[in-house]
Amino acid sequence: MSRLDLDPAVVATARALAARAAEPVIALATAHTTVAVERATLRLAGITGADSAHRAGDVPWVNRVVDTVREHCGLEHGAALPVFHALREHDLGSLTELAEATAAGQIHYTLPTGAARARAAKAARGAIGKGLRAVDRSRAQRAKLVARLGDPPRRPWIYLIVATGDIDEDVVQAANAARAGADVIAVIRSTGQSLLDYVPEGATHIGFAGTYATQENFRIMRAALDEVSAELGRYVRLTNYASGLCMPEIAVLGGLQRLDMMLNDSMYGILFRDINPIRTFVDQRFSRQVHARAGIIINTGEDNYLTTDDAVDAAHTVTVSQLLNERFAHEAGLPDELLGLGHAFEINPDVPDSFRLELAHALLARELFPDAPLKWMPPTKHMTGNVFRGYLLDGLFNLAGVLTGQSILLVGMMTEAVVTPWLSDRDLALDNVRYILNAAGNLSEDFHPAKDGFIVKRGNQVLGEAVDLLERIVSGGLLNAIAGGTFGLMKRPPEGGKGADGVVVKADDYLNPAAEMLETGATA
Amino acid sequence: MTGEDDKTGQDKRYVRPYGDATGDGMVQLSFTLPIPHGPRADGAAQQLANKMGMDPALVVHSHPIGKDFSFYVVYGSVSHIVDLDAVRVVEREYPLLTPAEINATVKKSLRRKLVVVGGCIGTDAHTVGIDAILNIKGFAGEKGLEYYRELRVVNLGAQVGVPDLVKRARAEKADAVLVSQVVTQRDAHVQNTQEMSAAFREAMGEARPMLVVGGPRFDPLMADELGVDRVFGRGTTPGEVASYLVHAISTRTVTKPTTRVTTKKTRSSTTKAGAAR
Numbered sequence: 001m002s003r004l005d006l007d008p009a010v011v012a013t014a015r016a017l018a019a020r021a022a023e024p025v026i027a028l029a030t031a032h033t034t035v036a037v038e039r040a041t042l043r044l045a046g047i048t049g050a051d052s053a054h055r056a057g058d059v060p061w062v063n064r065v066v067d068t069v070r071e072h073c074g075l076e077h078g079a080a081l082p083v084f085h086a087l088r089e090h091d092l093g094s095l096t097e098l099a100e101a102t103a104a105g106q107i108h109y110t111l112p113t114g115a116a117r118a119r120a121a122k123a124a125r126g127a128i129g130k131g132l133r134a135v136d137r138s139r140a141q142r143a144k145l146v147a148r149l150g151d152p153p154r155r156p157w158i159y160l161i162v163a164t165g166d167i168d169e170d171v172v173q174a175a176n177a178a179r180a181g182a183d184v185i186a187v188i189r190s191t192g193q194s195l196l197d198y199v200p201e202g203a204t205h206i207g208f209a210g211t212y213a214t215q216e217n218f219r220i221m222r223a224a225l226d227e228v229s230a231e232l233g234r235y236v237r238l239t240n241y242a243s244g245l246c247m248p249e250i251a252v253l254g255g256l257q258r259l260d261m262m263l264n265d266s267m268y269g270i271l272f273r274d275i276n277p278i279r280t281f282v283d284q285r286f287s288r289q290v291h292a293r294a295g296i297i298i299n300t301g302e303d304n305y306l307t308t309d310d311a312v313d314a315a316h317t318v319t320v321s322q323l324l325n326e327r328f329a330h331e332a333g334l335p336d337e338l339l340g341l342g343h344a345f346e347i348n349p350d351v352p353d354s355f356r357l358e359l360a361h362a363l364l365a366r367e368l369f370p371d372a373p374l375k376w377m378p379p380t381k382h383m384t385g386n387v388f389r390g391y392l393l394d395g396l397f398n399l400a401g402v403l404t405g406q407s408i409l410l411v412g413m414m415t416e417a418v419v420t421p422w423l424s425d426r427d428l429a430l431d432n433v434r435y436i437l438n439a440a441g442n443l444s445e446d447f448h449p450a451k452d453g454f455i456v457k458r459g460n461q462v463l464g465e466a467v468d469l470l471e472r473i474v475s476g477g478l479l480n481a482i483a484g485g486t487f488g489l490m491k492r493p494p495e496g497g498k499g500a501d502g503v504v505v506k507a508d509d510y511l512n513p514a515a516e517m518l519e520t521g522a523t524a
Numbered sequence: 525m526t527g528e529d530d531k532t533g534q535d536k537r538y539v540r541p542y543g544d545a546t547g548d549g550m551v552q553l554s555f556t557l558p559i560p561h562g563p564r565a566d567g568a569a570q571q572l573a574n575k576m577g578m579d580p581a582l583v584v585h586s587h588p589i590g591k592d593f594s595f596y597v598v599y600g601s602v603s604h605i606v607d608l609d610a611v612r613v614v615e616r617e618y619p620l621l622t623p624a625e626i627n628a629t630v631k632k633s634l635r636r637k638l639v640v641v642g643g644c645i646g647t648d649a650h651t652v653g654i655d656a657i658l659n660i661k662g663f664a665g666e667k668g669l670e671y672y673r674e675l676r677v678v679n680l681g682a683q684v685g686v687p688d689l690v691k692r693a694r695a696e697k698a699d700a701v702l703v704s705q706v707v708t709q710r711d712a713h714v715q716n717t718q719e720m721s722a723a724f725r726e727a728m729g730e731a732r733p734m735l736v737v738g739g740p741r742f743d744p745l746m747a748d749e750l751g752v753d754r755v756f757g758r759g760t761t762p763g764e765v766a767s768y769l770v771h772a773i774s775t776r777t778v779t780k781p782t783t784r785v786t787t788k789k790t791r792s793s794t795t796k797a798g799a800a801r
Binding site: 179 | 554555556589590593595655656659660661663665667670671679681
């Protein structure tokens, strides 16, 4: 039963408008490919490793190959055909050998035609199918482990961040956090990784306020958490970030290394990292198709709007973004149970009735997306360094989370904005969560805001404002809305931003077996 | 100047912390020790507090954190006395302003947007520094310069050639040019910066924009040597840079720190606010 008494007709209108707003963007996403999509495809086909002899430092082989293919015959036909044609033409044993030969300048890529094209397409499909089956196996393995060890005993799942910069240190912190009660561990990335147009290689030990996302780091952390999961008798999930210029590749690596959740927002990179909008939407669609295949829960980043814009005035932009994220995700094949739509407790605590407003907003998200594992994010903007007040604020955040039935709770730290969390900060924060869950975990069943009361009115008001904004977006176009500063106050024109030169219009004969197999669910 | 006996005036000279009585010296302290919880660990906590000058020190609470760590809350009286006359504060030569104040100052003093052109020069592909300052996402819980309504930010990204930087700065009529250098070898960051400042002097003379460089390897005292107006070191936040820019622009004199500027940092990097979560 709806606690906000939302009008089903208005909710349906909101969804229909979101679908219409998304439609031209989806058309754009399917009409283009990007260097990152092609690299992700080759990663599925089995290219790993990096060219360590390059003067710019380690350059991943996929970058060398895709850049060279683009130079020789363009990417508008996809990288798969020229690559697998060259593999056969030069009679090389593996894609790694091909990459090495490419770096040595021995390969001239051409687009095969006729029988050669059919042969290359078949070989590409075979290799990529193998990669996708590895992703499928990871998914099956997760299901097996969850069945054996079990999910967390209650909702919300407790989500904790580690961020030391050194994967070995992260492993220690993550294991301790899991033992202390964390159900989900997120390894935050090094600042600025989202703007690297390549995925770093290997185990890394130096990062800026976070640890680089690499395939090897993913593997190390997942293996460590598997050990802790067995020790604790519950499956501890792992989160990383499929955002930025390498969204599709990181999605593939996450799928291969059995990550369980990935940050993946439809507009975050555009708005907050100034990444080209078209690049983002193309990359996002492919990466979400990979997540759908891998059974990875996406986490969207609506919390960010509230840290830049006013959390009360801009509340409806969160709802709009959630609806758009939902639409884009559904279109890419993600079911509701994999949609970790985000929102946050960021209203200025000095605003009268701030807690009631938070409850209204949180409840609105809950009621609009009843089957989505919503991610509830703690205060950051109004954490001042007064750790005592911060601890209370986090307590109320936790209470709002349980009252409104949130699914994933990112644990707030009283030392937010002071230091990266200390061992004791995490311990105290978890104690806060445990106390609230224990004392009020089931209060949700008694929580029925008064009909026509403040909370109900506010929830409906925000939904109404979201519908109005969606109408404007539909009439003016989503790309124009983004260009005009609708979300998070950022203005991002479609032709601007980083990574724009990595976007390519697909030719009629574009071929990407990975994209096809992700659309159809084929395994071979 | 009244002496240490003054208990009421603002001009007292010697002070001690205040719990619930003047001169009681009471403070609270919390910390973690890397040893298992127990009577011995409580004793260790007490000893630490004593060594820190708390006497008597009361361990009012302790609990284990896992098998190997334990947490303590200690209350006690410190023996130390602060002599206010001996307090030396090195002030930043510009006030730290909020984004709203910065926007208002620009509006008032320039009556147009303040134009900032930024990038990484040389072979440095690490835009971490410049992006932390310019991107709206920002750093340490502060929004980047893009967030400021009255600033127009042009981020040229990585590996920008010095001639391109000069050309672009001129074309955009830049008020300030921000350059970051993160990864450097054999003082490449110093040479790159000197090359850049020389190019601006040659091309634009006195009409050159303000030049600001930043990076973890820079010493804030090097501005003269580098030929730039200001150098920011590790941990600089967007708000500090923005505050400096409006200060320097609105006073129309290029301010150089004469002594080492200890920016009164109360915050260091933060986990969630600084990155996606």
